[in-house]
Amino acid sequence: MNLSVQAVAVWGKIAPSHSITAIMITDDQQTIVTGSEEGQICLWDLSSELKISSKEILFGHTASVTCLAKAREFEKQPYVVSATENGEMCVWNVTSGQCIENTKLPYRHTAIYYYHCSFRITGEGWLLCCGEYQDVLIIDAKTLGVLHTLSSSQSSDWINCMCIVHSARIQEDSLVAVSVTGVLKVWDLSLSLNSIQERQSVYEKESKSLDCINCQAVQFCTYTERLLLVVSSTCWQVYDYCDFSLLCTEFCKSGQCFAGGEVLAAYRLIIWTEDGHSYIYQLLNSGLSKSIYPADGKVLKETVYPHLLCFTGVKENKSFPFVMGFMNERKEPFYKVLFSGEASGRITLWHVPDVPVSTFDGSPKEISITATWTLQDNFDKHHLMSEGIIDHLCVAKDGTENAVVSTSVYIPSLDKLVCGCENGKIFVTLGLKTARARLLENTSLLKENLPYKVLNGHSSRVTCLLYPHDKSVRFDPSWLLSGGQDSIVICWDIFTGGILHQFSLQSGPVAELLQSPENYQLKDHSIVFCVCSDHSVAILHLQKRVCLLHARKHLSPVKKIKFDPVENMLMVGCEDDSVYIWEVETG
Template identity: 45%
Template sequence: MSGNSLVLPIVLWGRTAPTHCISSLLVMDDLATIITGCHDGQICIWDMTSDLEVNPRAMLFGHTASITCLSKASPCSDKQYIVSASESGEMCLWDVNDGRCIEFTKLACAHTGIQFYQFTIGTQREGRLLCNGHYPEILVVDATSLEVLYSLVSKISPDWISSMSIIHSHRTQEDTVVAVSVTGILKVWIITQDVNRMQDLDPVFEEESKPIYCGGCQSISFCTFTQLSLLVVCSKYWRVFDAGDYSLLCSVPSENDQSWTGGDFIAADKIIIWTEDGCSYIYKLPASCLPASEHFRTDVGKTAEGSIPPLVYSIADRTDKQLLICPPVTRFFYGRREPFHKLLVQGDSAGRLTLWKLQVSSTISLQEAFDKLAPLSAGIIDQLSVTPGSEEPIKVTASVYIPSQGRLVCGREDGSIILVPATQTAIVQLLQGEHMLRRGWPPHRTLRGHRNKVTCLLYPHQVSPRYDQRSLVSGGVDFSVIVWDIFTGEMKHVFCVHGGEITQILVPPENCSVKRYLNVPILSLPLCLLSLSPLALSPPSLSLSGALDRCVMGITAVEILNACDEVVPAAVDALSHPAVNLKQAMTRRSLAALKNMATHKLQTLATNLLAADNADKGNLQKYSNNSLVVQAMKTNLTDPDMHVLFFDVESVIIQLLTEEAQRPNPTLVSPETLQKAQGAADKGGSFLANKIFKQVKETMKETIKEHLLDEDEEEEEEMRRREEKSKSLSLLEYNLTMDTAKLFMSCLHAWGLNGPLDEVCLSRLGMLKPHCPISFGLISRGGHMSLMLPTFKESLLRQMALSTGRKLSLSEMVGKGTYGVSRAVTTQHLLSVISLANTLMGMTNATFVGEHMKKAPVRPPRPGTPETPKKTAAPPQVSSPAVQGQIKQGWSQLAAMHCVMLPDLLGLDKFRPPLLEMLARRWQDRCLEVISNLFKHVNVNSLVHRVTGPGQD
């Protein structure tokens, strides 16, 4: 798919929730959204109600390493932006509403902590990101462009920063950055209001550097209640310091060899500390740490390590003691807006979020949220994977999609492989229809040969055309690699690799070979390194002569191979140049070479003559069928496959128009047209010459067919016999392009807003209504992607119930939720549905019901292939003009509803208007109607004022 194409993803998650081993978490200021990052690089967005009900909404993809830290990145409340960082140095700016990646960058250093700093310039608020990590300074990054502006540098004892905190003091009206290095030295920087004028060439040095002997600092927190205390938590103790002169007020060691991982103030006199095993303790601070007490600072200089700890006020212990892969992540958040909850949030390696609010607690995991769904989230072939006596379908462990054939190949955990039409199996899982009553639908084929889980699949012809298009390669945990005939289902060969289970099968490049004996088995024919001299070329064979020059090993062999890699390979056409062949043949006085060269020239002439007729017919070139791509994904190697359907809108339109142009048009073959064409040909001055040349060409054709193409005819006859013997994969003949358009339009249409139009879509246009709300996705900058989780419908049901005053069913909610997510989602969906509707409106018989859906239009033969007698098929039945008018009117009404009436039908409070910036970037003829009709729903002032901030695509 083209990088500039409009691509819409639709995901089928299956019943098993993706693995989400939480490594960092963040609660937004409004306490309505929780963000979690995991060790596999994904980010999950959770919705939270005022009653602390948590529900996962979407998952964001784009990072290639573990998420190390999360932070908010927007100074304004109307824009909810977050920034994420990974171990590989990646930083991404996300929109929480739709999961769009707004900006991304990659630095040479990895961040372990990010703090958001907000300041005011006049009447405008701006933000900066203060980042610390595996480097000896603090980087100040612009929160909008992710550009490094300047750095906070240490003059004395520079070292990596373990933790930092930003202190906003109302007493001094100064903002201070307090950090602790890995060696336990406290650093203080003062940030003034002139921070926006600082340049990247002007580093800011620390104002104070003081050893506090807190090695291995886990967190540092400022008391916002008194603005006079500082909490420093280390793995074996925690300490409270005076925020004025950083004097030690109290120090408490850990008990029972517990390892502290963080803490925060929950009141002026109470702190909460959490441990590595997920336990949390609330301590009451002594009077010497309370500014309101008369005993404040009485123990300064007297506090000794190992003194009696303060009173344990409360304990929040984990109720689930299951074994976790890694320590849980715990954070405390204090709501700055209503509701003013004080929440302790914990995420673990099982993808579970646990919340504590005083005595009230709430807990939910991704898998539990998936299990609560009714109906359950469907996988791509669930209808074919349910075994008798088992409620759980067989898990899909490997997948490959073949766009040229529209087939999806799925390997399963029981060792079987399923071949199924991709669009048909997606329709079964997503849409309602007669197929729901059919058992074992759609027609499929099962390949059995592996004795255990299939781990990888490869269709080599899709990678390189030098491989046979009938071959399919599979690998499994049973140490075997099997080559299948994809058309007949025959097992062609089994390779037994004794090195372990197969994890990946790759096709090497044409100019590359693997020479080192690593744990990479190479399955191929034996290869010999010879000194070769090409003598002659005779398709499809190559005559070579040569002898083994020598056999070398060790360093000498490596040097020779490296020298060969530096040589640019000669073009293949150079060997077949007629001048080179003739010179070599005359030099060697080889009659065989001369004969082969003459045969080659005659065969080339024959190919050109046989291809001339097909070239003269003006056949349209077939557009590459990448309108639908099915991509298997998994968040962890242990997870089953989930499948994402990528619809390329431009490719769907081109496919539809191409097939429309290839259909026979009665007006082009009428007797009047033929008579005019004959008259025009007779008037030409070269008619006699053309006639004579045509007779000579026909004579040469017959001679060439009789004498030179005998072998080709035998091969074609053998191929024809093999195809007749082979059983077809699918008993169903279907039009792949129309099926793709049917699936796409059925998912995009806003059902339930216009009852008469829905009936027209079902009966006349042949569309199908979805079972439940579709989990769409959004592709944004740099290939970053957000996918809606199937549990998002629960949050949508709750929102619509509050707005309507009654509880809605899933069928009532279908099609109403996507246009209220964000302006970017609205823009992409409206562009897709309206452009496709306009395309179908201009086509003949553009309905998804009828005989034309069962067979695609006849493709022209490829140039160079001999003509074969074909059975004359009956001409397709043309619909009546009345029916054609009804079909066109149906598409016109559908386009008008989405283009004009959608904001009024949904309500302005539930409709997000499209983005002008995105419409301008996708300015096409099919977008003009969208722009002209939706212009009134967009803030026109955004055209007048310069758009500040990152791109919206």
């Protein structure tokens, strides 16, 4: 009989870190989805009054989330897809929180768009993806397998941004994209469906070089089917979609960088910046005036001018980077919502009026914040929130908490829970008994009868922990390793709490402690590897208590380590695809 084990998380009073890197609102405007630098996906309830409350945290990624998108027609299946820096992709059911499908591909996506033509595409539709690779990938929305590529006949390059253009007037779909070098490309999706399904080459139907470097967004105006908005970090521009002639250019203020934009209505745009501000413009002359070229043909004379109607701003946490988006839902409750997520974990919403107007004197009007919320706000709201599993150990005599857990490891063979803290302390206690007492709120058992040790040795935050005996019996069962922000690795006796040895690396914070695979180890080798924040790698011999090698010349983050004790060679693979081979004896 199969036994199911239900995992229970005891968070404590401090919310987990959730540095937002991607944000979206579902089509029904009932759920906000955020991805984080830590790799978690967070689901937030959004009420009809635009009130926010966190609902679930989904774990499945091991790297920072780069983008989010819907993965089905939302009325039928409430699915979203997430992608990360290391190529992981997951499809989530935002109603149940279940991971429906996952894969890992050798591609780093920066934008994903769902596309489905029900009467011409079999299956669940396609995910059109762009990122740090050439052109556009077509991925099956159900299996997450790569189906095909939209290729370039010329100027093949990475795509910075793109959008799907659906023309209701002629019932045709196109994909408009802008490359990192500012080349605009248009692929005809409607005419290419058969070629894509038959795996024939598909090339762009149009290509034009724009005066636009570092493009952040491109959007098609479905209201007029004539305007194309292109946003770069220094300016935004409006083009005539029929001939790609330039109609309007507006440069950003000094010290600001544009980060994206959307079409609000016919001849009305909203543009936002990296620091969380946004601006709503009305295009005068209806935005359809013909571009006029002077006689010398050198300078384009623009005849369309933007008028600033409204703006939004932020009043605090200005130092945090923002990711922003806009939701223009035409179903009830008919909200136009501008939303942002910060690296601090804060979500902010602005309800944009259906008809934004300036003040009576013609100056731009500020739109106030409608709602703002963080995970910590949820934790503070629920006063009955359970304490953390070792909170009873982290309270000073005056009742104030003096330690926040920064890293932890559970040792099943010893039933010991080891927690490293921000203040450099390490707590060692019984894992299962402490968890049981905490869940059952047995305070007397926690404070009086459960043994624990406090290990003092680090001067600042403990960054990583390793109990090597769990993975290899060649290591002494008493050894516990800790790495800190103070660039020190300490070998402890876990039974006595004493320090056996300190390795001072002087290479910045210790990022990771690793073991070599069992089949690479000899009987007299008790070796672990230490990866530091400056991309250096140290080989530490625990039995001899010496650093055999400190390799410091890697130019990018370390991705993989292999050690051959027979040849006495260390091989280090980095994220820039470089490989370094070190001779341990000579360095």
